[in-house]
Amino acid sequence: MRRTIFLFILVLHDPLFAQNKDSIALKLASYISVEELKNNLHVLASDEFEGRETGKKGQKLAAQYVAEKLKNFGVKESYQEYLLKEKQPGATHFFVNSKAQKLYEDFYYFPIDINSKKVSSKDVLFLGYGIEDSVYNDYQGVVVKNKTILILSGEPLDTDSVSIISKQKNYFHWSDRMKIKKAEEKGVKLVLIVKSDIKAEAEKNKHRIESPSMVLKNRNKKPTVIFISEQLANQILQGKTQIEELKTKINKQAKPITIEVNSNTEVNSKQSDTPVKAENVLGFIEGTELKEEVIVISAHYDHLGTKNGKVFNGADDDGSGTVALLELAKIFSEAKRQGFGPKRSILIIAFSGEEKGLLGSSYYVEHPYIPLQKTVCNLNIDMIGRVDEKHKNNLDYIYLIGSDKLSTQLHQISETANSTYTKLELDYTYNDEKEKNRFYYRSDHYNFAKNRVPVIFYFNGVHSDYHQETDDVEKIDFIRLQKRCSLVFFTAWELANRTERIVVDKQ
Numbered sequence: 001m002r003r004t005i006f007l008f009i010l011v012l013h014d015p016l017f018a019q020n021k022d023s024i025a026l027k028l029a030s031y032i033s034v035e036e037l038k039n040n041l042h043v044l045a046s047d048e049f050e051g052r053e054t055g056k057k058g059q060k061l062a063a064q065y066v067a068e069k070l071k072n073f074g075v076k077e078s079y080q081e082y083l084l085k086e087k088q089p090g091a092t093h094f095f096v097n098s099k100a101q102k103l104y105e106d107f108y109y110f111p112i113d114i115n116s117k118k119v120s121s122k123d124v125l126f127l128g129y130g131i132e133d134s135v136y137n138d139y140q141g142v143v144v145k146n147k148t149i150l151i152l153s154g155e156p157l158d159t160d161s162v163s164i165i166s167k168q169k170n171y172f173h174w175s176d177r178m179k180i181k182k183a184e185e186k187g188v189k190l191v192l193i194v195k196s197d198i199k200a201e202a203e204k205n206k207h208r209i210e211s212p213s214m215v216l217k218n219r220n221k222k223p224t225v226i227f228i229s230e231q232l233a234n235q236i237l238q239g240k241t242q243i244e245e246l247k248t249k250i251n252k253q254a255k256p257i258t259i260e261v262n263s264n265t266e267v268n269s270k271q272s273d274t275p276v277k278a279e280n281v282l283g284f285i286e287g288t289e290l291k292e293e294v295i296v297i298s299a300h301y302d303h304l305g306t307k308n309g310k311v312f313n314g315a316d317d318d319g320s321g322t323v324a325l326l327e328l329a330k331i332f333s334e335a336k337r338q339g340f341g342p343k344r345s346i347l348i349i350a351f352s353g354e355e356k357g358l359l360g361s362s363y364y365v366e367h368p369y370i371p372l373q374k375t376v377c378n379l380n381i382d383m384i385g386r387v388d389e390k391h392k393n394n395l396d397y398i399y400l401i402g403s404d405k406l407s408t409q410l411h412q413i414s415e416t417a418n419s420t421y422t423k424l425e426l427d428y429t430y431n432d433e434k435e436k437n438r439f440y441y442r443s444d445h446y447n448f449a450k451n452r453v454p455v456i457f458y459f460n461g462v463h464s465d466y467h468q469e470t471d472d473v474e475k476i477d478f479i480r481l482q483k484r485c486s487l488v489f490f491t492a493w494e495l496a497n498r499t500e501r502i503v504v505d506k507q
């Protein structure tokens with residue numbers, strides 16, 4: 001009831017919502033074919049494609065498949081090649097005051113964070129929580145370039161154990177990864193992060209610790225990162241003070257404390273990097289009037305590959321997005337053939353490297369096909385073929401993430417496209433900044449958002465097959481996949497054809 005009234009009022013007062021159905025758009029959307037979604041996904045998510053792991057045979061096969069389809073649709077297709085390095089886990093030793101420390105008891109590390117064969121320093125700078133925030137800043141007035149810093153995990157807490165930054169209990173805005181990124185920006189050489197239960201943490205992260213990981217090739221200035229126990233941190237502090245004491249003090253005064261100690265540290269690693277080559281696949285449909293402006297529609301076609309002889313087919317993640325992308329390429333190309341080509345250009349991008357850390361899109365935003373200033377927005381599809389537990393009684397839904405973060409108009413256009421055509425339940429649960437899963441940061445659109453290009457991330461939520469070998473094509477709901485694909489289309493159609501480019505009006 002409330003919903004009906006809400007829409008009714010908007011129709012009367014807001015011209016943006018007073019949209020009539022566009023018969024051409026309706027006709028084009030009707031070409032999104034369940035049969036073709038099925039056929040394509042049966043190929044891409046088959047064992048023959050070996051889980052489409054970036055840099056491996058399966059990814060190359062998938063790239064070829066996508067490129068050939070684009071070509072058949074009459075879309076100008078191209079490969080964007082980029083170089084990566086795979087970091088293989090290898091013996092890494094950590095010394096404090098010349099004493100070798102025990103892996104998994106005193107410290108652990110991720111292969112991705114070992115960025116040099118040898119890092120050593122004579123001094124260690126205790127830098128509180130390693131946070132730079134408006135309400136609390138450990139970096140203020142401190143020189144950290146080329147230094148070794150020792151920081152706490154988490155955020156300062158008030159007397160009720162509520163974070164003074166996130167303003168929540170048991171939730172920190174500043175993850176370890178964010179702190180590492182900040183240290184990287186500041187030119188820190190070695191980051192030591194104190195964990196209260198090192199053994200449990202190492203156990204929890206064992207898989208990532210013992211698996212190879214990938215980074216873009218030309219990323220050299222990253223600091224090396226080691227996670228250490230509180231006992232080891234206390235040794236580094238040489239009895240001058242204790243970690244617990246420092247934590248209590250900082251929490252109590254809600255102000256940073258920095259201390260420099262003359263402890264020497266050294267990281268020695270035999271870890272090696274293997275060069276890897278990967279491709280994004282691009283399809284360009286030139287606009288008819290405002291051709292220099294582009295709407296980027298994307299999905300990642302890579303997945304996890306094989307493990308212990310089992311193929312991770314990634315039918316939902318993100319085979320579903322990839323086949324939707326192909327249908328969208330098809331109908332935009334068809335629109336042009338029928339003389340209804342969109343005013344603005346459409347760029348279809350099938351990214352690789354997503355599962356390795358959004359690497360394909362990270363490369364793309366630094367080497368864009370059309371300059372980012374001319375990129376109106378990015379509609380990113382990642383997992384739209386399944387129904388999660390929450391919606392098992394209301395299948396016609398989709399989670400939207402990011403739509404209102406940079407552009408009010410983008411959000412309105414998306415809402416209107418849905419209320420006019422697809423009428424799905426738009427679930428914004430994961431759009432909440434405080435939501436713990438932080439999905440906004442977890443797919444390729446984030447690399448666009450970071451560059452102030454407005455984005456919408458289309459997502460069906462998680463399920464028990466997420467990142468499991470059981471994410472198979474038999475479990476895909478193709479009707480839902482088609483409907484969600486239509487929503488992306490109607491939104492893109494309006495964005496591409498409206499007279500004025502949408503405005504970026506938010507921080």
Ligand SMILES: [Zn+2]
Nearest residue numbers: 317318382383
């Ligand atoms: Zn994904």
